[in-house]
Amino acid sequence: MKDIVIFGAPGAGKGTQSDFIVEHYGLNHVSTGDLLRKEIADGTELGRRIKGIMDAGQLVSDDIVVEMMDKAIAADTQGMLFDGFPRTVAQAETLDRLLAAHGRALSCMVQLEVPEEELMRRLLERATIQGRADDNEATIANRLAEYRAKTLPVAEYYAAQGKQRLIDGLGTVEEIAARIRQAIG
Ligand code: ADP
Secondary structure: OOOEEEEOOOOOOHHHHHHHHHHHHOOEEEEHHHHHHHHHHOOOHHHHHHHHHHHOOOOOOHHHHHHHHHHHHHHOOOOEEEEOOOOOHHHHHHHHHHHHHOOOOOOEEEEEEOOHHHHHHHHHHHHHHHOOOOOOHHHHHHHHHHHHHHHHHHHHHHHHOOOEEEEEOOOOHHHHHHHHHHHHO
């Protein structure tokens, strides 16, 4: 059973490539961003608490996402693709612990590398198509700043474990998918 993390800045193409990876390896796709947006759309108490934070492009607290992931891992029997998680080193340490508690361990972390001008271009383009509340110029700048400050150190965490697989995130969707399959093996 494989458990894989897909990693990269906002706009790096995690969601698009996740579809290919889960199909190819038969994994269960879990996106913290999608789960959090669903809480907001459903108008839950948690959704009301996190809406302002997400709209501002900041990270929600580790406790909230860790609790969600704890439940998702406990319910999974097929292996998972983690998309948007871990986003802090504390979350990465917790993920190792949660998997170990179920006799599992992360196979690898796939990191999509895309230059910042291209990230900005893609996110602004997505804004005109999907209309996501956090896809506007000011919020995008905050999300990229949060990524650099809090999330990029997670890459070092996996590099130190020998689990980081760096992927050139420029090219067609199919080209990138092929690079990922080769890296995962
Ligand atoms: P993107 O990668 O394009 O920013 P996501 O859908 O992954 O989009 O995340 C959207 C927002 O959800 C983030 O800006 C953050 O507020 C929140 N979020 C998602 N995953 C996490 C996480 N693991 N820890 C904290 N906040 C998160």
